[in-house]
Amino acid sequence: MSDTTIASAGSGSSGASGTSGAAGGAAGGSGATSGAVPPAPKSNQILRDIMGGSVVISILAVVLALVAGGILIALTDENVQAASGYYFSRPGDTFSAVWTAVSGAYGALFQGSVYNFGAAGFAKGIKPLTDTLTFATPLIAAGLGVGLAFRAGMFNIGGQGQMIIAAACAGWVGFSFPLPYGIHLALAIVAGVIGGAVWGGIVGLLKARTGAHEVIVTIMMNYIAVYLLLFLLRTPGALQAPGSNNPKTPPMLPTAIYPDLLGSSYNLHAGLLVSIAATVFVWWLLSRSSLGFRFRAVGINPNAARVAGINVKRTYIYVMLLSGGLVGLAGVAQVLGTVTSGFSSGIDAGIGFDAITVALLGRSKPWGIFVAGILFGAFKAGGFAMQAGEGIPVDIVLVVQSLIVLFIAAPPLVRAVFRLPTPGVSKKPTTKPPAKSSKQAQTANTAVAK
Structure with a gap:
């Protein structure tokens, strides 16, 4: 076999290799395209807008303010302070005192603003609600x-x-x-x-x-x-x-x-x-x-x-x-x-x-x-009952109101605490890097063969 024949055979095998490489590149490109993550449904975006919207932020701002108010109530309660003195020997007493102070205060707030379960009859029980509406x-x-x-x-x-x-x-x-x-x-x-x-x-x-x-x-x-x-x-x-x-x-x-x-x-x-x-x-x-x-x-x-x-x-x-x-x-x-x-x-x-x-x-x-x-009317009506029934200073209610304003004025803080999404911003679908086209793959294989 002559050298010309061998060169022709080598050239032919290189061409076949380039063709197969181009086909493989095209197949790889097709696979990469099919592997892209489809966009999220529209319902997910609606849910994100609701969860990060102003209504949810306002509700959670009230919740955060009540939690902060509960911490202040616990810190200023005499029983909690006494129980915390021997916390490491009996930690359960401290948690029990905290629960008693906070639940008693907010229970009195509820009964002083919505319904008094200790009143005789329904007519007297709803008087706190009427006081709330009057303040509101x-x-x-x-x-x-x-x-x-x-x-x-x-x-x-x-x-x-x-x-x-x-x-x-x-x-x-x-x-x-x-x-x-x-x-x-x-x-x-x-x-x-x-x-x-x-x-x-x-x-x-x-x-x-x-x-x-x-x-x-x-x-x-x-x-x-x-x-x-x-x-x-x-x-x-x-x-x-x-x-x-x-x-x-x-x-x-x-x-x-x-x-x-x-x-x-x-x-x-x-x-x-x-x-x-x-x-x-x-x-x-x-x-x-x-x-x-x-x-x-x-x-x-x-x-x-x-x-x-x-x-x-x-x-x-x-x-x-x-x-x-x-x-x-x-x-x-x-x-x-x-x-x-x-x-x-x-x-x-x-x-x-x-x-x-x-x-x-x-x-x-x-x-x-x-x-x-109505909510602030409830704070006003229940604050006096909380002070009279549990000895909690009515100024705690003012602190809660101030904290509500603080949290409402800082929506990113509320979203960060509760890990809420930002309305109008959706996560982009993650996709693989775009594969080379068949023409690019064929050019690359030809260059390797040369």
Whole structure:
């Protein structure tokens, strides 16, 4: 056999090897493609969005706050401190004391806010629930006002001042002159709403005309309202009761008082129905009306809203008028429903600032604020029972409320603690590196053969 024949045979075997290598590369590429992990179903993404959404975050923020409150209760309990002194000899006593302290405190909180199992009969057992709803009534109204401003991108920190002015207006109408029952009550409510709306509208007007920041203006107007009320309560002929040296108003006339919903044995009054109606109104305003659409558009991006033809400055005035009027309903509920015997300078009872927490917990959504208001009403009603029954300081409830705000303001922290997914972010399917195409494989094999 000649050298030419051998070279031809070698060339032929190399070509066959290259062909088989190309076929193997193509098969390998097909296998790699078929080995790719298919994308996750859409239901998984929906579940991730729900688990990492605002509703779950709010619920877990409350849970974390209650856990932190339980730790504080255990640390401050005398029995726990005594049992921890001999922890290493009998650790079970310490855990038992912790359980007794925490369960007793939260049990008293529940029985003081929802249902008292030790009461004689169902009628007395549900009284704590009615107290919760009574405390929640002004919180819901004030929270709606603050939440409405939040949706429009404004921070209404002036709930205290708006409540005080509304209470002064409603109270003056309530005790100054007698009128028929329905007319007198309606007029007092309207006077309170107008007072709160005007006090809030001043903030919106200054924001629109001068660009003054609403946080600074509302805080300053809180001081003005407080000292204005003190002046009126010490001025005969204004709000001070005739013949009295105390800074207190006369009692409200019976025709200007909210009627009881469940009888005189309960504190629950018709102001709750007004708060429910206000919740429905704010829901309709934000979800179904063109004015609410403008509020939301300005809250998302005022510059884009201005380009779209929305009068942003006028929107600021409108939203603060409505926000102040809603907060004014809380002041009306305090005067005409809770403190009917006359009120003093502490009529706001911190509700103006608690409304900020309620609005944050409710994510500035009407029905979320409604539920958050009931929850904080339960804290207020049950906190006194917890203090009376278990000797737990009522300040623990304030700590829990503050921790709720802290956790709500830090959603990544809550997600990290409970290992929750971030909504809108899905895990990418893991795939193998892309295989070489048949043409690339054939070129590589030919190069090896050469």
